[in-house]
Amino acid sequence: MTFKIKIISVLLILFIIDFPVFSNEIDEKVRQFILKNPKVIIESLQNYEKQLELERSNENKNKIFENKKKLFESNNNLYEGNPYSKKKIVEFLDYNCSYCKKVHMDIKKLLGESKDFQVIYKNFPILSDNSVVLAKYAIVISEIDHKKFVEFHNEILATKGIVKDPDLNRILKKINLKKETLVQSLNEASIEKKLQSDIELAQKLGLRGTPAFIINDEILFGYIELEEMKAKLNQQ
Numbered sequence: 001m002t003f004k005i006k007i008i009s010v011l012l013i014l015f016i017i018d019f020p021v022f023s024n025e026i027d028e029k030v031r032q033f034i035l036k037n038p039k040v041i042i043e044s045l046q047n048y049e050k051q052l053e054l055e056r057s058n059e060n061k062n063k064i065f066e067n068k069k070k071l072f073e074s075n076n077n078l079y080e081g082n083p084y085s086k087k088k089i090v091e092f093l094d095y096n097c098s099y100c101k102k103v104h105m106d107i108k109k110l111l112g113e114s115k116d117f118q119v120i121y122k123n124f125p126i127l128s129d130n131s132v133v134l135a136k137y138a139i140v141i142s143e144i145d146h147k148k149f150v151e152f153h154n155e156i157l158a159t160k161g162i163v164k165d166p167d168l169n170r171i172l173k174k175i176n177l178k179k180e181t182l183v184q185s186l187n188e189a190s191i192e193k194k195l196q197s198d199i200e201l202a203q204k205l206g207l208r209g210t211p212a213f214i215i216n217d218e219i220l221f222g223y224i225e226l227e228e229m230k231a232k233l234n235q236q
Helices: 003-016 028-036 039-066 068-072 098-113 129-144 146-157 165-174 179-183 189-204 226-234
Strands: 079-081 088-093 118-123 212-215 218-221
Touching: 039 068, 039 218, 068 088, 068 189, 079 098, 088 098, 098 146, 098 226, 118 129, 118 189, 129 146, 129 179, 129 189, 146 165, 165 179, 212 226
Parallel strands: 088 118
Antiparallel strands: 079 118, 088 212, 212 218
16 A cells, blocks of 8 residues: 555544544535445545556656667667567666576576567666676676677676675686776776666666566566566567
């Protein structure tokens, strides 16, 4: 139940028990009707909740439509799957987010079952400065070699807990990339611009955390069960 609905519920209860504030302001017949038909309150609250949900849904659809090009047609290498498929999932993630790591296991299962969709990754590093650095590494590597990015992306998200320097060094060594070479590119203007573009896009969509997904014309917050993700993907 939302905060607004909780407030409305309290006000209605105060009215029903003849709270003084309302006694002189509201017709006694209305009060008696509500006392005799308490289900009216529940139905009213449920309808109000549905109305709010519809308004949120329409607002999100408009946000997606206004930012469609940046969401689905972005020319970058931060993706997995078939870039030519009409079926797409956009994920906003933080490389230190535990739920991002959990849901990535499900995404890998989906990719293993079907090659007829694309997952587009957007960086939204909100947990720490370390998350910002990892996002920059991902962008730099993606510009060097898409396959290397996929390896890096999967290795990072397979790492439990906060990704520390020893973890990063191990992963870069495993995928045969020299850290010294990558570090030189981390603070380039073009890398910073791409990262800020993702962050600004997340803010325009009203995202509050990670992971967050855009599937069809929906914005989905938090961890999504595998079957739900598959069902929504198949609706495209």
